[in-house]
């Protein structure tokens with residue numbers, strides 16, 4: 327089997343975080359959304375990013391995946407500084423991770439298999455049969471090998487999310503970014519997706535950074551949760567979800583984790 331990874335992360339020392347953010351400030355023109363944000367994510371961790379509407383979750387994700395340039399600060403992915411890289415070096419860093427977006431993840435004009443093959447055509451020199459073979463393996467990893475020739479519109483919402491994850495896995499990334507994976511899914515399908523994320527993270531030592539506000543998901547998948555706040559323009563809490571819920575001194579944090587408890591009691 328050819329090595330399809332465009333660059334190896336094996337050279338990153340185990341102690342080195344796979345994602346490191348230092349004094350990151352994100353702004354749209356004069357509108358500063360996040361100021362001097364710093365955190366690190368070790369290899370194999372599932373980190374969820376949460377917080378109220380408009381606090382900057384998507385903004386942070388877009389900066390981490392290079393869709394937006396920071397006003398200031400630095401981002402390292404798998405030991406390489408994204409914020410200092412241009413051209414080919416930047417493209418190589420961007421190929422170390424996979425992304426699955428909330429909406430519009432799959433191209434409707436292509437089959438599920440062709441969607442998963444796409445990053446392989448863009449970033450590797452594999453020939454067509456090899457690309458197909460790798461893509462079929464990725465579909466198997468998410469339980470969709472029987473749906474390779476379907477159009478995305480023929481799949482259920484949960485299956486589309488899994489296909490998007492298969493495409494995010496195509497280049498054997500070290501890091502996967504997911505934007506609201508549970509959005510629009512019923513609780514059972516959402517739980518199945520959570521189980522898939524956990525299985526992939528444990529089996530492949532994948533690092534996941536997941537934007538979500540679904541408590542059930544957060545408590546199932548997150549090793550740690552990072553909570554942003556709009557007024558603070560930054561992080562107000564980082565830690566294990568149960569510890570944040572039970573012991574965090576900031577009522578904004580405990581309220582977030584305990585919402586719904588009153589109505590369930």
Ligand SMILES: Nc1ncnc2c1ncn2[C@@H]1O[C@H](COP(=O)(O)OP(=O)(O)OP(=O)(O)O)[C@@H](O)[C@H]1O
Nearest residue numbers: 354355357359377378379380381382383384385386
């Ligand atoms: N492309 C953009 N141009 C200008 N301002 C933007 C842009 N994208 C986001 N913003 C602003 O940045 C702030 C943070 O938005 P962002 O979408 O990151 O928040 P969020 O936490 O993801 O919110 P939600 O949970 O509602 O999706 C908001 O005030 C928003 O209006």
